[in-house]
Amino acid sequence: MARNRKKKGNDQKSWFIAPKRALSAALIISIITAFLLGCVQTRVRATGLEPNSKVMPAGEYRVLGEAEGESSSFNLLWVFPVTPRISYESAVNDAIARLGGDNLIDVRTWIERQIWFVGMVEILRVRGKVIVYGDSIPLQDNREMTEGGK
Incomplete structure (x- = not known):
């Protein structure tokens, strides 16, 4: 028992x-x-306004339209870089290439940071008006032709 x-x-x-x-x-x-x-946190902060992204030569230019470009990077465990760092120049060139222009004016810049459990993603975004230089380019639609940045 x-x-x-x-x-x-x-x-x-x-x-x-x-x-x-x-x-x-x-x-x-x-x-x-x-x-x-899971994404733990997303934070966006404006980093600046600029009249132009590159040095502008004197002369006429035509506005092609507004475009946005970006550059991003990822850090594993928030410290170890896996991809190249964010680059302002790369983001600007991306925006210019979208419309096939020469420069970017009225540039607005902001950075988005996403914090994940496995690491961090930083995204630099630029938005502005893409322009092309020269007076030999025919005007299309109602796009404007401007003299030397006036």
């Missing part, structure tokens, strides 16, 4: 341990999933 009591007590104890292990495993899996998939 004494043996039956011990065995009965062990059965109750093992019944209690199994759900506890399952709960622990589910909690660990949930935490790992959150660490790998």
